[in-house]
Amino acid sequence: xxxxxxxxxxxxxxxxxxxxxxxxxxxxRITGFAGRNGAGKTTTIKSMLNLIHPDAGEITCFGLPMPxxxxxxxxxxGYSTGTVSWYPRKKIGExxxxxxxxxxxxxxxxxxxxxxxxxxDEQKAPRELSEGMKVKFNLLxxxxxxxxxxxxxxxxSGLDPFSRDELLELFLTLRGEGVSVFFSTHIISDLEKxxxxxxxxxxxxxxxxxxxxxxxEQLSRPGETLEETILRLEKxxxxxxxQESAAEPAKEAEP
Amino acid sequence: xxxxxxKELTLSASPLAYLFIAFGLMFLxxxxxxxxxxxxxxxxxxxxxxAAREANDTLFSALLPVAKRDVVKARFLFCCCxxxxxxxxxxxxxxxxxxxxxxxxxxxxxPLMNANLFAxxxxxxxxxxxxxxxxxxxxxxxxxxxxxxxxxxxxxxVIIGLGETLHHLPGCGALNxxxxxxxxxxxxxxxxxxxxxxxxxxxxCRRACQSFETIDL
Numbered sequence: 174x175x176x177x178x179x180x181x182x183x184x185x186x187x188x189x190x191x192x193x194x195x196x197x198x199x200x201x202r203i204t205g206f207a208g209r210n211g212a213g214k215t216t217t218i219k220s221m222l223n224l225i226h227p228d229a230g231e232i233t234c235f236g237l238p239m240p241x242x243x244x245x246x247x248x249x250x251g252y253s254t255g256t257v258s259w260y261p262r263k264k265i266g267e268x269x270x271x272x273x274x275x276x277x278x279x280x281x282x283x284x285x286x287x288x289x290x291x292x293x294d295e296q297k298a299p300r301e302l303s304e305g306m307k308v309k310f311n312l313l314x315x316x317x318x319x320x321x322x323x324x325x326x327x328x329x330s331g332l333d334p335f336s337r338d339e340l341l342e343l344f345l346t347l348r349g350e351g352v353s354v355f356f357s358t359h360i361i362s363d364l365e366k367x368x369x370x371x372x373x374x375x376x377x378x379x380x381x382x383x384x385x386x387x388x389x390e391q392l393s394r395p396g397e398t399l400e401e402t403i404l405r406l407e408k409x410x411x412x413x414x415x416q417e418s419a420a421e422p423a424k425e426a427e428p
Numbered sequence: 429x430x431x432x433x434x435k436e437l438t439l440s441a442s443p444l445a446y447l448f449i450a451f452g453l454m455f456l457x458x459x460x461x462x463x464x465x466x467x468x469x470x471x472x473x474x475x476x477x478x479a480a481r482e483a484n485d486t487l488f489s490a491l492l493p494v495a496k497r498d499v500v501k502a503r504f505l506f507c508c509c510x511x512x513x514x515x516x517x518x519x520x521x522x523x524x525x526x527x528x529x530x531x532x533x534x535x536x537x538x539p540l541m542n543a544n545l546f547a548x549x550x551x552x553x554x555x556x557x558x559x560x561x562x563x564x565x566x567x568x569x570x571x572x573x574x575x576x577x578x579x580x581x582x583x584x585x586v587i588i589g590l591g592e593t594l595h596h597l598p599g600c601g602a603l604n605x606x607x608x609x610x611x612x613x614x615x616x617x618x619x620x621x622x623x624x625x626x627x628x629x630x631x632x633c634r635r636a637c638q639s640f641e642t643i644d645l
Contacts, residue, residue, distance in 0.1 A: 225645065226644060244494050259485075260483040260485070275494070
């Protein structure tokens with residue numbers, strides 16, 4: 174049974190539309206959510222977390238619909254978003270202490286372990302951290318309460334190559350412990366390193382949602398790397414969108 | 429709710445919100461429109477909203493394993509805590525003026541509003557308006573607080589103006605009673621203020637919960 178299901182998600186903004194996004198996240202797997210900047214990754218993730226209200230579509234998590242079960246579902250989810258700085262002037266230790274009180278399953282040992290692994294100092298405030306360290310701090314909070322599903326929005330952005338490698342290794346370790354990881358990225362090599370499944374989003378539409386091996390078999394041309402495949406698919410999607418845009422005024426002009 | 433209130437008190441609040449509780453002592457200043465003290469208390473709360481917004485507090489709270497409406501309720505509870513503390517300070521100052529200092533010339537000759545139960549009731553109405561107009565207005569967007577705060581300022585100064593004017597009108601002198609004169613009337617006016625505060629806060633909270641459920645963060 175899927176740990177999270179997204180069906181027919183649609184959200185319209187004045188300059189952007191997320192169209193009929195559907196996919197499912199399987200337990201104990203790492204899913205990479207790829208797409209260029211502005212493809213709709215963050216909008217999708219925010220919808221999954223009930224932070225924005227889709228115009229249409231349905232999201233269920235752990236078999237429960239998000240409306241009415243929000244608190245229960247979020248107890249089992251860990252979320253981290255890029256370099257957003259929570260309470261920049263408060264000490265990391267203070268923020269963690271308050272956060273801990275919301276999670277009966279808070280794992281103090283894991284918290285200490287990740288604190289050391291990420292090289293974070295509890296006495297420092299987020300405003301004193303580099304962008305990469307802010308990402309690590311957000312991850313620290315997401316990883317310390319025994320979440321069954323981690324939803325991570327661009328967790329590798331701003332990280333140096335060593336930290337990125339460590340983080341991707343950590344995803345593999347967590348998968349071994351039965352944790353599902355869903356992370357968005359525009360760095361395709363991250364997917365090659367650890368993703369079991371790949372969801373590729375372009376122009377607000379899911380262009381492919383497949384296990385990584387199948388993704389390569391079905392969509393890559395001989396000799397193409399995953400990055401080259403996604404770059405080609407992106408160009409094709411852009412051409413398709415341009416053709417659609419050109420066709421629409423012609424359609425409107427018809428009597 | 430207990431954990432959310434702790435978050436409000438430790439992470440979200442600006443130190444000014446606590447510091448500005450001391451403006452309740454303005455109830456001791458003679459020849460000054462004492463209800464301005466209540467306005468300054470709400471100014472401290474406004475600073476908290478500003479600090480919380482800059483700290484991405486709304487998004488942080490919405491991601492916690494709580495219902496979204498509880499995020500709103502906790503903010504209201506925090507405001508009520510600060511307002512309650514300020515009211516206690518004002519009440520202490522008013523009690524001093526009603527007892528030990530009731531015949532002090534500096535207060536007896538004061539043409540402005542006296543610190544009594546009516547003044548405390550009026551301060552409660554200012555707090556209620558803050559909760560209804562500003563706090564509920566803020567949660568319409570969860571980021572825009574300029575317009576609701578300007579509306580709150582305008583309304584507050586109308587209330588202060590009324591408070592300073594009413595006791596000069598014929599037949600309304602009892603509003604400015606000293607000591608325990610007109611105690612029954614004063615107590616009734618305070619109770620009215622308390623009722624207005626409770627109603628305005630409950631209305632504001634209900635409206636804010638509805639708005640917060642529908643906005644995109």
